[in-house]
Amino acid sequence: MTLNCKGQLISLEPPLVMGILNITPDSFYDGGRYQQPKQVLNQTEKMLREGAAFIDVGAYSSRPGADQVPEEEELSRILPIVELLLKEFPEILLSIDTFRSSVARECIAAGAAMINDISAGNMDPNMMETMGRLKVPYIMMHMRGTPQTMKNLTDYENLLESVMYYFSEKIALAREAGIVDLILDPGFGFAKTLEQNYELLRNLSLLKQLDYPLLVGVSRKSMIYKLLGLSPEQALNGTTALHMYSLSRGASILRAHDVKEAVECVRLHQQLSE
Template sequence: MTINCKGKLIDLTSPKVMGILNITPDSFYDGGQHKSNLDILKHVELMLQEGATFIDVGAYSSRPNADHVSETDELKRILPIVDLILKEFPDTLLSIDTFRSHVAKQCIDAGATLINDISAGKLDHNMLQTIADLRVPYIMMHMKGTPQTMQQQTDYDDMLKEILYYFSERIAAARQLGIVDVIVDPGFGFAKTLEQNYELLNKLEHFKMIEKPVLVGISRKSMIYKALETSAKASLNGTSVLNTVALQKNASILRVHDVKEAMECIKLVESVVRS
């Protein structure tokens, strides 16, 4: 199972790590942490050294009830960072965390590699056509509503069935436009209760029927620290435990704040499989 990144085939048969770089002031865990260009470059360099295949850059916080950010402000935040990273580390495979087609195009034109869309094209109806035109890999996530409304939309008759149907419909729409490289993200924490997040993780192997790589993003999320009655800051061990479960249930990419520990999860799970 491979995806084409700038002419380079990335084999996802062996799971990969996507390191998170939030440049928003209000992200749930690391908002405002990387305040200078030097801080950003040091963090990116560390993630690459620790084994990240992708770096995911986001300029619009998608945490529950996050403040709305205009497209203009999102571009002002993200484009200089894309330029900064690629000037210092030109071979970096940059993923752009955005649901806006214009932001996606501007960032790809600036040298980014793939697009990570929390709405699977539902918040910007030009997104799928833009991805088709750009011919880049596309991560589509499951979410209902928007970051501002999603926590009021957690009612499902059959959650797994509804999510699988959602992806079948979005993948079909993408395929019709000629989009080949699609990765699916079940959307842990997006329009899902604490219990629903664990049900989804427990049933993650059912996503094999979609026949697309699966990205799992559970790093330091509330599904961990609420269950453990702790904080995001104290949730690294819990993140590693659940990343291990995700790997055992067919995850192809782990999107994380802590790259070294995620790489260790992959190495140990692969050792078990080989034995």
Template sequence: MKSINCKGKLIALDTPKVMGILNVTPDSFYDGGMYKDASSILTQVEKMLTDGATFIDVGAYSSRPNAPEVSTKEEKQRLLPILELILTKFPQTILSVDTFRSEVAREAINIGAAIINDISAGNLDANMMQTVGELGVPYSMMHMQGTPKTMQQNPNYENVVNDILKELSEKVALARTHKINDLIVDPGFGFGKTIAHNYTILQLLQLFESLDCPVLVGVSRKSMIYKVLETTPQEALNGTTVLNTIALQNGASILRVHDVKEAVECVKLVEMVGF
């Protein structure tokens, strides 16, 4: 049985769980600027928790392609007060922090966050894995080719799934040397991948079970949906639900989403079918 230890609470992942996204950035591709005051933030967190989110993933640095740089100081100024706000109002919330900086990770965990979600799997901060190991918290490692600024310029692989599996397996081995016990792997849909790459990964997602870690899937309202359907992120909920269903059928343990209620319904219905 796959499980992760979050602040002393064992979260079993034999039934997939939903991670709700809370972007406290002004420029995220879908919800940038929507949650910038205490009232709107707490209302959204309460809605996601009520709708069935097990985790809330808070990010203060937009990682969309060509997003502007944000200093460590600014990231902390955006993020840390929000973590305190949420945990004061909803103290039982399991907060994941979307950051690739070890300094931000350490301060966030000290405030009361439970998980570090790193889009670079340690590539953008050489101290990240050592820090996470010292903190003794779960670590979600995502595959990304390049950096947020460069990742979509010319994504190129010999074999996209094999290449990602190789890189993630090396990261898993490295994380183990830092005594990180609770690892989550994320193939990184849209992070240095073409649309074709993304669908190949989704089709072959079960191969990631060879890493012996829970697999997190984040396709919510991404361009792999709305570009194919020739719509917009705002109109991509139905497409998101379709791809989340396929991800669950192919072994996803965590769905990272903007729309928690619909993802929880996905999990319930796929479980009824017996996948």
């Protein structure tokens, strides 16, 4: 499998790592850490040096119950960071974590390479059409509701059937809109209980039947630290364990706070698979 990023064909074999750069003040793990240009540049350089293929920049926290951020504020947060990173690292492949088509459009125009949409178009009816015009890779995540309401929307008659049907519908809409490069994100922690997260992870290989790359985002999430009775800061070992399991079930991209450890998982898994 490959992705066309700014004219480059990026192979997903072996799997790649996407480093997380939250520039929000309220993200669940690293909120507020990367507010100044020097902090942003240092962290980005570190992740690139450790082997991140993509850097995912987010200016709107999607943690459960997060405050809503006006569109103008999201743009004012993220555009200067996109410009800063591309000036310092001209070859960088930036993923923009947004559900707003206007933010997607502005960031791609500024030089970003792909869009990571937690709502798969549900929170902006113009997103699919916009992505079809932009012709960049599009990550579609499974979620019910919004970050403000999702924790109350975990009543599934059959979780796996629901997720498969959701993606089947979204893939059809994406194709109709002219989107070529799609990545599917099962949405761990989004409108799912702890038990449902693990049910979905155990059955991750079922999503491979849809024949699109899978992105797994479990890094330091509550499905790890709550189960183990820890804090997000103590959840690296659990994250590594689930990264290795995700790779064995077909993950193509690991979205991670800790790039070095995720890259090591990929290398070890690759060796075991030979």
